[in-house]
Amino acid sequence: MAAAIDCFARLGYQGTSIERIARAAGVTKGAVYYHFRDKEDLLFSAVKDRIGGFEKQVLEAVTVAGDAQAALRRVVDACFLHATVSNHRRFIITLMIEALDTNPRLSAEFQRILRRMRAFLADLVRRGQGQGTMRTDIDPEMAAALIAGAIIGAEVQHYQDRTEIDLRATLDATLEALAAWLAPGGATHGIAASGGAKTW
Amino acid sequence: MAAAIDCFARLGYQGTSIERIARAAGVTKGAVYYHFRDKEDLLFSAVKDRIGGFEKQVLEAVTVAGDAQAALRRVVDACFLHATVSNHRRFIITLMIEALDTNPRLSAEFQRILRRMRAFLADLVRRGQGQGTMRTDIDPEMAAALIAGAIIGAEVQHYQDRTEIDLRATLDATLEALAAWLAPGGATHGIAASGGAKTW
DNA sequence: ACAAAGATACTGAACGTTCAGTATGTCTCC
DNA sequence: GGAGACATACTGAACGTTCAGTATCTTTGT
Numbered sequence: 363m364a365a366a367i368d369c370f371a372r373l374g375y376q377g378t379s380i381e382r383i384a385r386a387a388g389v390t391k392g393a394v395y396y397h398f399r400d401k402e403d404l405l406f407s408a409v410k411d412r413i414g415g416f417e418k419q420v421l422e423a424v425t426v427a428g429d430a431q432a433a434l435r436r437v438v439d440a441c442f443l444h445a446t447v448s449n450h451r452r453f454i455i456t457l458m459i460e461a462l463d464t465n466p467r468l469s470a471e472f473q474r475i476l477r478r479m480r481a482f483l484a485d486l487v488r489r490g491q492g493q494g495t496m497r498t499d500i501d502p503e504m505a506a507a508l509i510a511g512a513i514i515g516a517e518v519q520h521y522q523d524r525t526e527i528d529l530r531a532t533l534d535a536t537l538e539a540l541a542a543w544l545a546p547g548g549a550t551h552g553i554a555a556s557g558g559a560k561t562w
Numbered sequence: 563m564a565a566a567i568d569c570f571a572r573l574g575y576q577g578t579s580i581e582r583i584a585r586a587a588g589v590t591k592g593a594v595y596y597h598f599r600d601k602e603d604l605l606f607s608a609v610k611d612r613i614g615g616f617e618k619q620v621l622e623a624v625t626v627a628g629d630a631q632a633a634l635r636r637v638v639d640a641c642f643l644h645a646t647v648s649n650h651r652r653f654i655i656t657l658m659i660e661a662l663d664t665n666p667r668l669s670a671e672f673q674r675i676l677r678r679m680r681a682f683l684a685d686l687v688r689r690g691q692g693q694g695t696m697r698t699d700i701d702p703e704m705a706a707a708l709i710a711g712a713i714i715g716a717e718v719q720h721y722q723d724r725t726e727i728d729l730r731a732t733l734d735a736t737l738e739a740l741a742a743w744l745a746p747g748g749a750t751h752g753i754a755a756s757g758g759a760k761t762w
Numbered sequence: 763a764c765a766a767a768g769a770t771a772c773t774g775a776a777c778g779t780t781c782a783g784t785a786t787g788t789c790t791c792c
Numbered sequence: 793g794g795a796g797a798c799a800t801a802c803t804g805a806a807c808g809t810t811c812a813g814t815a816t817c818t819t820t821g822t
Contacts, residue, residue, distance in 0.1 A: 372663040376576040379781060391783090393798050401782065458722055459659055463572040473723050480726075504735045507719060507727055511736070514718050515711025522658055523673050526680075527707055535704045536711070543739040579807060591809085593772050601808065 367408050371453035374460050375405060402465075409457070409471060416450045417475060421482055430490030431541060434509070437483070438533050441513050445520075445529060452521055455514060480506040487544070496544045505544065512536045567608050571653035574660045575605060602665075609657070609671060616650045617675060621682055630690030631741060634709070637683070638733050641713055645729060651717055680706040687744070696744045705744065712736045 365386035369378040380401055384394050398404040420440040424433045445451035454472065461468040483506035490496030516536055520529040565586035569578040580601060584591045598604040620640040624633045645651035654672065661668040683706035690696030716736055720729040 374574065374576065374660055374664070376574065377660070377664050380783085381781080389797095390799055392800075395783070396797065455718070456659055459656055459718065460574055460577070462721055464574070464577050469722070476719065476722060477726065501735075504732070507716070507732055508712070508736055508739055511715025511719050511732070512708070512712050513715065515713065515715030516707070518655070518659065518714050518718070519676065519707060519711055521662055522669070522676060526677065532704070532707055532711070535701075536708055539708055539740070539743040542743040580809085581807080589771090590773055591807095592774075592811090595809070596771060 363404070363408055363411065366404055367412055367453050368449050370405065370408065371449035371456055374456055375401075375465070376460065380404075405457075405468065406471075408453075409468070413450060413454060413475070416444050416448075417478070420444070421478075424482075424486075429495070430486050430493060431495055431544075433486055433489075434483075434540070435537055437486070438513060438537055441517070442530060442533055445517055451517055455517060455521075476510065480510050482506075483509050490544065494546065497546050500544065509540060512540065563604070563608055563611065566604055567612055567653050568649050570605065570608065571649035571656055574656055575601075575665070576660065580604075605657075605668065606671075608653075609668070613650060613654060613675070616644050616648075617678065620644070621678075624682075624686075630686050630693060630695055631744075633686055633689075634683075634740070635737055637686070638713060638737055641717070642729060642733055645717055645720075652721055655714060655717060655721075676710065680710050682706075683709050690744065694746065697746045700744065709740060712740065 366378075366383045369383050369386060373382075380394050381391050383404070384391050387394075394404065398407060420437065423440060424436050441451060454475065457468065458472040458476075461472060463469075480503070484502040487496055487500070487502040487505045487509075491498045491500075491502070513533065513536065516527070516529060516532045520527040520532065566578075566583045569583050569586060573582075580591050580594050583604070584594050587594075594604065598607060620637060623640055624636050641651060654675070657668065658672040658676075661672060663669075680703070684702040687696055687700070687702040687705045687709075691698045691700075691702070713733070713736065716727070716729060716732045720727040720732065
């Protein structure tokens with residue numbers, strides 16, 4: 363299944379043949395079909411088993427903390443980790459885009475994953491707003507979409523151009539930019555931020 | 563070729579059969595092979611002819627202006643336009659990701675496209691810094707990567723979840739966030755919602 | 763003015779290959 | 793010796809590609 367995830371992440375679902383996965387795993391096609399009903403079963407098993415596990419790990423590793431800004435940093439760190447040591451993040455992005463109009467069921471699965479991610483990030487922003495460390499005139503849902511988008515955008519560019527886009531540096535800069543935007547005191551219109559503002 | 567771009571953008575290169583393109587164009591497979599040497603030729607022609615045209619149009623539409631912030635807004639607007647009225651933006655993103663490990667030549671082409679885009683955005687930031695409307699302690703190249711990433715991330719999420727991610731609103735919020743980050747003197751200014759030029 | 767000659771745009775039917783899926787054989791360990 | 797864990801050989805369908813043939817325009821010679 364690790365071989366499958368790697369192949370799917372790099373070549374896409376349609377670009378990966380069962381035989382290729384089998385060879386990468388050091389077995390033959392028959393072995394694959396012994397463990398999985400068909401190609402789609404292998405795909406979904408990979409998504410639920412590994413990607414679901416990764417997602418859980420990321421979210422759980424963060425809910426412990428108190429400071430919203432620090433938690434945001436840890437989310438980004440977790441994404442960086444799973445984008446570099448394994449191919450889990452690229453798997454999600456690649457398959458997500460490929461599945462859009464070709465596999466409605468898988469696409470719905472990824473929709474749920476991204477929604478959970480955004481809901482989690484929105485909660486994080488709400489927490490920051492409650493703590494007074496984040497602007498209150500920003501919609502948490504929208505902030506979550508921007509944070510998720512910034513991470514995804516950084517990853518996509520990194521996968522496409524590893525020599526020009528250093529993922530670690532780009533994600534750090536992304537965090538900095540998000541912090542500057544989310545920091546209280548920069549309200550454009552509406553409610554002024556509450557006190558205790560501090561950059562970190 | 564319009565039919566090919568639409569199919570490629572939605573189903574990917576490997577997910578699109580020549581016959582599907584032909585049917586979408588109201589002809590048969592033979593007609594496609596009369597105009598294009600092979601499937602890859604069709605793909606590259608589509609990239610160079612249409613996507614290159616879009617890119618040119620975006621860059622030209624912006625170089626006229628003086629205000630860097632307004633120019634940034636127009637870049638985003640152009641991306642929005644080509645993401646909604648045609649499928650050009652989705653074509654780029656979909657094919658870019660699919661090509662990474664499956665079509666080195668195409669991947670190099672997209673690498674050049676993204677690099678041009680970032681170089682252009684970096685120049686834009688440099689202009690803003692020269693005008694005193696943007697912070698000078700930010701690396702223009704890095705800012706360009708973040709801007710491009712934010713746009714790409716917004717688009718990806720929109721394609722994946724059109725009901726939750728409104729592209730126009732998300733891009734507007736992205737602009738606002740970028741403006742808050744890029745604004746000189748810490749966080750004092752945002753960008754006014756939609757509307758004409760603004761003094762900074 | 764008009765027909766012969768050729769270019770252009772396309773059709774429909776093949777062909778070769780790839781690949782998901784299946785059926786059956788083989789080995790190993792309890 | 794039988795069941796689990798594979799390997800091997802094969803099938804059917806889809807797909808990229810080629811090609812002979814056809815219809816419609818365009819040019820040219822008389």
